[in-house]
Amino acid sequence: MSVLLLAEITNGALSLDQTAKAVTAVQALGDITILCAGNACSDAAAMAATLAGVSKVLCADDILYGNDLAEPVAALVVALADSFSHIVAPATASAKNILPRVSALLDVMVISDVTEVVDPETFDRPIYAGNAIQRIKSLDTQKVLTVRTAGFSAAAQTSSAPIENLAVAQDPGLSTWIEDKVQQSDRPELTSAKIVVSGGRGVGSLEHFKIIEALADKLDAAVGASRAAVDSGYAPNDWQVGQTGKVVAPELYIAAGISGAIQHLAGMKDSKIIVAINKDEDAPIFQVADYGLVADLFDVVPALTEAV
């Protein structure tokens, strides 16, 4: 058995946390080869080669792979697939774009959002916004899966695997990149932060969202949001936590002005400690919160920022 693991690479840089956690998740499945596909991604490949348990790194460094377009990256993965029993990636937006395409090209049914590798053929994954856990056995000879990294610890950087450069495949020429609108931030990444402070519709405006951000900055935390807050324009889309946003499992999750819809809980209920701040004592968020504060967030969030 052997694993081909597609590293998460953004603008040539390795997302170490996501990739290292995916390595841990599939460690038991055999020799791991990491594929780094990106533009100017040789540093990413060098970093991937340090991950414990990785036996080899393949580096496909070309502008063709620079923007995570599904068609060329999927073609590259498929060209390499033959020698691997498992093709894996962390369950990021990019991998969710690419791996189902790979899977269909290999005539394999993809296994999305794996939370546990039971054995080489058996996997657990959440369904119905995390309201049920399905254990499935894949009957395909090859397995293609994305791993939900929140529940795994990161592999250590203690190795030095060999790196092999790959020739570039042909551009299928189906799509072209126009632009990225990405906010640069000094805050920790939402999916790997130890603390997340999230705001919901109750925050009321883009301007007021600053009080959520201030608390996050004081705690060196990432900022999250409910769908309602994103839809209302209080927060950018990449802050959304939930069934269709990001899945987080920090040490501490603070939800302010969030009611606790199942679709939101799907993205944060595996957090170690949950704090809910809501003025409605019947809000469902209190049913999952370790500590609840029934109060107006405009009073308590600034007070909390002051006091911590």
Added chain:
Amino acid sequence: MRVLVPVKRVIDYNVKVRVKSDGSGVDLSNVKMSMNPFDEIAVEEAIRLKEAGKVTEIVVVSIGVKQAQETLRTALAMGADRAILIEASADVHNDIEPLSVAKLLAKIVAQENPDLVLCGKQAIDNDMNATGQMLSALLGWSQATFASEVALEDGAAVVTREVDGGLQKIKVKLPAIVSVDLRLNEPRYATLPSIMKAKKKPLTIQTPEELGVEITPRHELISTSEPPQRSAGVIVKDVNELIAKLKDEAGVI
């Protein structure tokens, strides 16, 4: 220009999901079923493109049990022109896997020759997020997933995609598959007159056998279980007590 929109009948997103005690799945008998919310957004987008004069015909297709006709009628009432049901199961508990769905859709694409397939990015039951990408792969078409904005140009679609770092804008050659995200639009409700009118719109039924597609599942379900439950903790009286708990009891700050 013709647009194909696949729609799935799923448990209504407001319904509390119950796992069957024998672990065989989620109980779907006598629960409210609706169109997958993402598919509603796809239908709405197709209608808006038609209203803008860019699209001439909208064909909706559903794969599943015969009750999915209701879902198709909903799409017709919203404004789709014609519907196809692929009756692939007699049991509501039998979820057809995205790979099989993609193969069936590929056959429908061959019949209907759409220039664009607009689909939901995921179904809220199996949460697999795969059908659009798989269909695109099988057809060798371009794909633009997680769309929050779609603009049609000559022979291409310019799509803004929701990605982990923010937004990405790409241009895909037509024919293409576009999978839609929540912020693309807000779907309309069907009016009573349009519901009446939808009853007269054409709906044809086909089967996987007729289409020559093998739909044997590749995933064998071992069990379905409840996730670990969290229980409610304590209500603190003020900020000071909260900080004390977080520091001394939980040790997280």
